[in-house]
Amino acid sequence: MQEKLVFRWFENRVDPYPDRPPASTPRGFFTFLWAGTEGMRPFIAGMTLLTAAIGVFEALLFAMLGRVVDWLAAVEPARLWAEEGGTLLLLGGIVLASIVLVAVQTLLKHQALAGNFPMRLRWNYHRLLLGQSMSFFQDEFAGRVSAKVMQTALAVRDTCMILTDILVFVIIYFITMVVVVAGFDAWLLLPFLGWLALYGVALRWFVPRLSKVSRAQADARALMVGRITDAYTNIATVKLFSHAGREAGYARSAMKEFMHTVHGQMRLVSGIEIVNHTLSMLLIMATAGVALWLWTQGEVGLGAVAAASAMALRLNGMSHWVMWEMASLFENVGTVQDGINTLSRPRTVLDHPGAQALVVPRGEVRFEQVGFAYGAQGENARRVIDDFSLTIRPGEKIGLVGRSGAGKSTLVNLLLRFHDLESGRILIDGQDIAGVTQESLRAAIGMVTQDTSLLHRSVRDNILYGRPDATEEQMVAAARRAEAHEFILTLSDPKGRTGYDAHVGERGVKLSGGQRQRIAIARVMLKDAPILLLDEATSALDSEVETAIQESLYRLMEGKTVVAIAHRLSTIAAMDRLIVMDGGRIVEEGDHRSLLARGGLYARLWAHQSGGFLGDELDEEEGALA
Template identity: 55%
Template sequence: MFSFFEKRLKPFPDELPGRPPATLWAFCWYYTRGVWQWLLLMSLFVAIIALIEVSLFGFLGNIVDWLATADRETFLEQEGSTLVMIGAVVLLGLPLLSLLVSTIIHQTLMGNYPMRIRWMAHQYLLRQSFGFYQDEFAGRIATKVMQTALGVREAVMKLMDVLVYIGVYFLGGMVLVASFDVRIITPFLVWLALYVAVLSRLLPRLHQVSKEQADARSMMTGRIVDSYTNIMTVKLFAHAQQEEAYARESMDDFLGKVYKMMRLGTWLDVSIDTLNALLLFAVGFVSIGSWLLGDSSIGGIAVAIGLVLRMHGMSHWIMWELAGLFENLGMAHDGMNMLSKVQSVTDIADAPPLKVTRGEVNFDRITFHYGKDKGVIDDFSLHIQPGEKVGLVGRSGAGKTTLMNVLLRLFDLESGRILIDGQNIAEVSQESLRAQIGVVTQETSLLHRSIGENIAYGRNHATQEDIISAAKRANAHDFIMDLHDLDGRQGYDARVGERGAKLSGGQRQRISIARMFLKDAPILVLDEATSALDSEVEAAIQENLMDLMKGKTVLAIAHRLSTISALDRLVVIDRGSIIEQGSHEALIAQKGLYSELWRRQSGGFIE
């Protein structure tokens, strides 16, 4: 039975999500698509349970009146069938309804509903631009995804579970009390008006504090994760105390928001207790007065007092459920601000895949400023012939890595276009574009998975033989075989730690190069591909790299000029413009910027 209900709702929808709305209720509804049928069914059963429970109070009043006047000798004969029916409802009906509601809530909704939200949010965020992740903490993003899913689930389910139950129960109770004496409902209505006024005053403030607290929590988590992620930097600079202060600042801010919320909680408790005391006194006063006048029965008084005592407990439950509703709305609203951000780099509708047959690359008068008014790259053009090996040279900040970023379409150009075999990369799918370009970056980051899985990232469904072959070509096989982790896994099964922290820089880069060998893309981009290798290891893999380049178009960025000096053409850029180009020998003869950089790297500093 549990398995049946668990499979009623797909936790991982097949359709690719779009951008969620940027208004709160539309945002919640967006993530409730495909779930609302089960929410309505839950609400229906909850409403039936509330009606039955109110009816039982009415039955209690009738029993009191029956017992006050009935003859013991004939009571069972007169009321026996009614008692049997009520017994069946209590012993069979309510438990069965409770079982249905519980299985819908716990098996169908509680697990699958937030997982759908996380899955859809994760899919959308994976397609966010590279710039989006440059502006956010990874830990903060993950926290927002997790808490937003729970916030939406709790907010929607409380609305359709708790509020339905409360509404049906209260209205049914008022009708029941009115059936005994209409005057007794007056204290209930006054209490309701005051109750709503208190909640209307305090809950919106709770909602605002909840938003602030959710943001403070994610900021605190982001700062802590940032310290852990960069633990080597923290230790190298002996900044443990500085990181403590950095984290404590956000912890103090979060604690301040917690204090504000707890103060509001105290005010809510005191206010509701005061209203409940007034309600009990008022209902008792009116009920007894009505009985003295002969307008109300003993059963009516029992029902009224019973409902007051029930409402005394329910009012606190309702208050905290509504407080939870506003708190979860605050978390959902906080997450909405991040999850509904527009994707700045998107595919056009029905974008075709990139087809690379020759590997010609043409930067056609491109301009890109990272959103600034000027600088970086202005009106830049560079034509790379199919199979040509081009090296980019220039001082730091000249725009070399930016050219790689726009070629991979991590950012969209402000003007101009980039063509690959005559196809504008802005008009093909991003996935197909990046699948045709092999990249080894200057700062190699590995996934916290096994060595084998990291290498296999270069090609889907790669075999173990493919992985080992690629590692050998990158001169990584020997050190891989010596690796082991704390769980006893060895060789290609060993885990590398977060971002590859358990490996040296050179080892990480050789793993990255192995991925490139395995990917075997027709266009290669090398961004300081051997910068973390010592001279001996670099020389060992240089020949394999040159073999891999045969028949491919290569764009290589390097500060170590010896690694690119043998390429077909060297292009020297400065401030986003080409100032020199040609072979190594020709550029040395020109005695320009390249010649100056070469002289410094080959002994000029000694002079």
């Protein structure tokens, strides 16, 4: 019980989940490492000092043992304790004291740092990446990003541990050992210094090559994991097109690239083993030979021969360890450098310094000469949104209509500030959205999309995502309004959880499209934001269910400013105004009837989608606008 309390005390010295928001990570290698040690530095420093002390003790231990050998050779056994008993007890006390030294060092290393250090880094890196813009995730594999978070956190820990623990121990041990050996006879230094020179040459040749192949391996591993994860994430599409073999081949090409780096690494490893053993054997033979020669000359005693030989044998084992740790160090260096490219990528959408929370008393949305284009800009670049101006009155319900690529979804993404504008501005109740916090902006907007993906959690968690502080009664009420309550009660998962506790699978794969859509609608109903965005909100529902929840959607829209994209006619007919877009501009606006009468783009789209038949009554129209 007492030992558990000691372990727990050291484990609780470091908070792996600090509340303070993480700072942006620097791009330089050593500055990146230094930033990663924030909150850990006192413990790393303490461990380093104790490690140095242990290195000194271990080297001096050989000198102590050499002294004991000399006593054994010079003193009669019957008089050993009488003449050297006090010294032997003192040496025994020093050895026992070293147990405390090692115990505190290992508690700092393994309890305070080994687990907490990488977890703290994962926590900070994850929060940092959650704040990245949408374009960042559109350009990356989800599996690749998560692999970078996991790999880099461990690599930063291991790099710091090797630099501050293992290398400190080796350097201090070797310096102390040189001092001890020189105290016996300076000639004994020759084998050690010769070994050190050759060992340094071997490190200089092998380590940079290991570093290079390790960087390539880290990137190849992340690519391999990303491709495999991508196939699992889109497994329905893979099976729908019968492309399991194609996906296996796609992953195999990444696996081959990874194996190419593995073979290169293992060739270097074999070379290290052979060279390292050769140097170690040469050191042992040279040390033993020089020590014996000096003994035959009467220059040193048996204790010096024993101590020097023991030190050479210790270096034999240590040299293998050091070489592997150096290889590991540069492998971790490569992993960290690879991770820096992802983790230190600057955010493209940032809250301005001193940004205030958005306040939405009315819900007016105004676009003023908005311009935006994706990717690289140039004189010939075609803007997705071009000089777009529109005012949506408080509580007004508009529909965005247009061909694919007209800029409808981009306009909604700009309103959510997933991207920053090139020109113009967007105002909500007179507040420029670029000057308010992103969290408050998106908290004021509810959105239901056509492609609804749910979190791999319970139904309850997914609905409460709209308002985490809602009560059970409020959550169930939202589910009822979305016509989801009845089917939710029938759900179960392989672990025996049922109803609202049942888990929905990754991206909600265990549910039908209509069920996912109804849960998404319930989530937005629970959020009850003053501005509502609907993007094919009922597209996945059958006619009977759509009719059943249409009244709920109307109730949801009451008192809200609504922007709807490409809805079925029943929803479009309920809009106060339709905005027809083409080439990122407004080309027409008005209600359904006036736009049909105008005979422009809207009328052509309508004629195309309704098969050329335009009904006289809205309630008889069955088409949908794109």
